[in-house]
Amino acid sequence: MSIIASRLSRIKPSPTIAVTQKARELAAAGRDVIGLGAGEPDFDTPDNIKDAAIKAIQAGDTKYTAVDGTPALKKAICAKFERENGLKYAPDQITVGVGGKQVLYNALMATLNPGDEVIIPAPYWVSYPDMVELAEGTPVFVSCPAEQGFKLQPADLEKAITPKTKWLILNSPSNPSGAAYTRDEMKALTDVLVKHPHVWVMTDDMYEHLLYDGIEFVTPAQVEPALYDRTLTVNGVSKSYAMTGWRIGYAGGPKALIKAMGVIQSQSTSNPTSIAQAAAVEALNGPQDFIKERAAVFSQRRDLVVSMLNQATGISCPKPEGAFYVYPSCAGTIGKKTPDGKVIETDEDFVTYLLESEGVAVVQGSAFGLAPHFRISYATSTEALEEACKRIQRACGNLKD
Ligand SMILES: Cc1ncc(COP(=O)(O)O)c(C=O)c1O
Numbered sequence: 001m002s003i004i005a006s007r008l009s010r011i012k013p014s015p016t017i018a019v020t021q022k023a024r025e026l027a028a029a030g031r032d033v034i035g036l037g038a039g040e041p042d043f044d045t046p047d048n049i050k051d052a053a054i055k056a057i058q059a060g061d062t063k064y065t066a067v068d069g070t071p072a073l074k075k076a077i078c079a080k081f082e083r084e085n086g087l088k089y090a091p092d093q094i095t096v097g098v099g100g101k102q103v104l105y106n107a108l109m110a111t112l113n114p115g116d117e118v119i120i121p122a123p124y125w126v127s128y129p130d131m132v133e134l135a136e137g138t139p140v141f142v143s144c145p146a147e148q149g150f151k152l153q154p155a156d157l158e159k160a161i162t163p164k165t166k167w168l169i170l171n172s173p174s175n176p177s178g179a180a181y182t183r184d185e186m187k188a189l190t191d192v193l194v195k196h197p198h199v200w201v202m203t204d205d206m207y208e209h210l211l212y213d214g215i216e217f218v219t220p221a222q223v224e225p226a227l228y229d230r231t232l233t234v235n236g237v238s239k240s241y242a243m244t245g246w247r248i249g250y251a252g253g254p255k256a257l258i259k260a261m262g263v264i265q266s267q268s269t270s271n272p273t274s275i276a277q278a279a280a281v282e283a284l285n286g287p288q289d290f291i292k293e294r295a296a297v298f299s300q301r302r303d304l305v306v307s308m309l310n311q312a313t314g315i316s317c318p319k320p321e322g323a324f325y326v327y328p329s330c331a332g333t334i335g336k337k338t339p340d341g342k343v344i345e346t347d348e349d350f351v352t353y354l355l356e357s358e359g360v361a362v363v364q365g366s367a368f369g370l371a372p373h374f375r376i377s378y379a380t381s382t383e384a385l386e387e388a389c390k391r392i393q394r395a396c397g398n399l400k401d
Contacts, residue, residue, distance in 0.1 A: 007134060010130075010133040010134065011130040011133055011134055012130065014126055014127065015126055015363060015364070015367035016037055016038075016039060016126055016363050016367065016375075019035075019037035019351075019361055019362070019363045020035060020037045020038050020361070022355070022361065023035040023037060023355070023361035026355070026359065026361075031359050032359050033355075033359040033360075033361060034359060034360050034361065034380075034384050034387060034388040034391070035361045035380075036360065036361060036362050036376045036377050036378070036380065036385075036388055037361045037362060037363050037375075037377060038377055038379065038380075039175060039325075039377055039379075040238070040239070040242075040244040040379060041239060041242040041244070041294070041324065041379050042379050042380050042381065043242040043294055044242060045241065045242050045243050045246070045279075046241070046242070046283075046286075046287075046290055048282055048286050048287065049241060049243065049279050049282050049283050049286065050279070051282075052278055052279050052281065052282030052286075053246075053275045053276070053278060053279040055278070056274065056275045056278030056279070057275055061274050061275065061278055062274055062275065063274060064270065064271055064274070065271040065272075065274050065277060066271060067262055067265055067266045067270055067271050068094075068095040068096055068097070068258070068261070068262040068265055068271070069094060069095060069096030069250065069271070069272070069277065070096075070271075070274070070277050070278075070281075071091065072277075072278075072281050073096055073248075073250075073277045073278075073280055073281050073284075074091040074094045074096065075091060076280070076281045076284040076285050077089075077094050077096070077250050077252070077284065078090070078091060078094060078252075079284070079285070080235075080284045081233070081252050084208070084217075085217075085219050085221075085222050085233070086222050087219070087221055087222055087228075087233060087252060089252035089253075090255075092255055092258065092259075093252050093253060093254065093255055093258055094250060094251070094252050094258065095250065095251050095253075095258045095261050095262055095265070096248065096249070096250045096271075096272055096277065096280075097248075097249050097250070097251075097261075097265060097269075097272060098247045098248075098249070098269050098272045098273075099236060099238060099247045099248065099249045100204065100206050100234055100235065100236035100238060100249030100250075101127060101249065102247075102249060102265070102269065102272075103234050103236070103249040103250060103251045103261070104127070104128075104131060104202065104204065104234055104249075105131050105134075105135075106261040106262075106264045106265055107202060107232055107234075107251070107253075107257070107261055108131050108132055108134075108135040108137065108167075109134075109135045109264045110257065110260040110261045110263070110264050111135075111166060111167070111200075111257070111260070112132065112135040112136060112137035112166060113136070113137075114136040114137075115136075115137075115138060115164060116137045116138065116164060116165075116166040117137065117138050117139075117140045117162060117164045117165045117166060118132045118137050118138070118139055118140065118165075118166060118167045118168075118169060119140050119142060119157070119160045119161070119165060119167070119168040119169065119199075120132070120139050120140065120141055120142070120169050120369075121141075121142050121144045121151075121152040121169075121170070121171075122141045122142065122143050122144060122368070122369030122370045123144070123150060123174070123176050123177050123327060123365065123368035123369050123370035123373070124141075124169070124171070124368060124369050125171055125174075125175045125176070125204070125368070126367055126368060128169050129141075129369075137166070138164075140160055140162075140165070141369055142156050142157065142160050143156075143369075143370065144156075144179075144370070145370065146316075146318055146327075146329060146373075149179055149318070150174065150177035150179040150318075150327065150370075151179050151181060151185060152170070152189060154188045154189055154191065154192050157189055157192045157193075158192050161192075161196050161199060163198070165196070165198070165199050166198075166199070166200060167199070167200050167201070167202050168193065168199060168200075168201050168202070169202045169203075169204065170189070170201060170202070170203045170204065170220065171203075171204040171206075171207075172186070172203075172205070172207075172218075172322075173207040173208075173210060173211055173320070173321060173322025173323040174207075174320075174322075174323060174325075175206075175207065175323055175325055176325050176327050176363070176365075176368045176375040177320060177323075177325070177327040178302075178320025178321060178322055178323040178324075178325050178326060178327065179320055179321060179322075180207075180211055180215060180217070180320075180321040180322045180323075181218065182215070182216075182218070183216065183218045183223060186218045186219075186220060186223045187223050187224065189220075190220050190223055190224035190226075190227055191224075193220075193224070193227060194224060194226055194227065197230075199230070200230040200231065200232070201220045201221075201227060201230065201231045201232070202231075202232045202234065203219050203220050203221075203231060203232070203233055203234060204234050205217075205219050205233060205234060205235045206234070206235060206236055206238065206239050206240075206249075207239055207240075207322055207323040207324075208235060208240060209239075209240040209291045209295060210239060210240070210295055210298060210322050210323050210324060211295070211321060211322040212295065212298070212299035212302065212321065212322060213299070213321070215321050215322065219233055220233075221233055229254055230254070231253060232251050232252075232253040232257060233251060233252045233253065234249065234250075234251040235249070235250060235251070236248060236249030236250060237249075237280050237283045237284070239323075239324075240283075240291055241280075241283040241291075242294075243276075243279070243280070243283065246273075246276040246279055246280070247272060247273065247276060248272055248276050248277060248279075248280040298324050298378065298379070300382070301324075301378040301382055301385055302319070302320065302324075302326065302378055303319075304378075304382065304385060304386065304389070305317070305326055305376060305378050305385055305389060306318075306319045306326060308386070308389035308390070308392075308393065309326065309328050309376075309389060309392065311393060312389075312392050312393040312396040312397075313332065313333075313393075313396045313397055313399070314330060314331075314332030314333035314336065314396050314399065315328050315329070315330055315332060315333070315392070315396060316328060316329045316331070316332065317329075324377055324378050324379040325375050325376065325377055325378070326375070326376050326378065327365065327368075327370075327373050327374075327375050327376075328373060328374060328376070329372065329373050330344075330347055330350045330365075330372050330373065330374055331372050333350050333396060333399055334346070334350075334372055335401075336399035336400060336401060337399065337400045337401075338353050338357065338398070338399060339357070339398050339400075344399065346364070346366065346371065346372060347364040347365045347366055347371045347372035347373055347374055348364040348366055350364070350372070350374065351363065351364045351374050353395065354374075354391075354392060354395055357395050357398070358391035358392070358394065358395045359391070360388050360391050360392060360395075362374045362375060362376050363375045376388075
């Protein structure tokens, strides 16, 4: 009898973390590697936020807190939802977890019965399907190819809904595609949901502040107030405030759901770190100007990467609206031969070739449910991005028919 539970056979370790690890190992072995796999801003956490954490330690703010968030943080989150999204939540409609990841996980664990279906537009963030599987639900994938801007189409949503559908997971701006819904596009989706009262929406708004070219951020409960009572609005400080290591995510939603999520958390991690919560209060209540300044830098990097990748033979790179990822197609490289005589058959072959020949680490599209693509994170220095894109151009130029 194996010591490992059978539920583990349903899931796999995060492929994005695996790529980062492989790149680290190659670098440790002396290879010149540029890692474009990581999903975190290269900027540091702002000083006012760090100072708030230091003050919290000095003030003895080092004990257990309420399981799903301190009153001060819940108050700051309520204010944020009202200020930025026009959404009114009371503190008992707010939950705080150890990153957006735990919040999403709690929600699925608290709501899914075996066989319940969760609609996941593809390409998707790698963790959604595995979390659904761990919670004994069934992921239902809807393909959203590049020709549709990687966006879910209302007719496809309608077709995917069955009596067993419990949730639709939306993520805008998206990891991995960077695609973001306009208000009209979001309204077209919420119009479908309004007709199906048994379907709830889990909206993952982690990349809210990383939107370029003046595009407005929208979230489902704001666009369609009729969905307020069946929407879980998930967000966090990781990406917007460069706080990935602090591990604070949160959500607003109906009281009964929030309470159930707190029960799951009470028997797993208990509260998120007291010090990180104090820092998150400062992040949400403190100065916000740096967010726009950093977004401007990201948008310049996006333009650079899109332009350079579109000059690589066999690569086609759409220009995304937000996040810090591009999701180019490598369809034009499939069937070609590497200088070693290996045939590129899949996007996984392509990214392996990039890593081995040029030391550029990216993640294959198959990990995100839409191939043949690959994901590049441009949350790294402009110099590194330029060099990486040159290497990709060279690698593509060296492929033979
Ligand atoms: C789409 C998406 N949702 C949620 C998360 C989780 O964020 P956190 O670091 O707050 O757990 C990530 C992180 O990569 C993400 O890309």
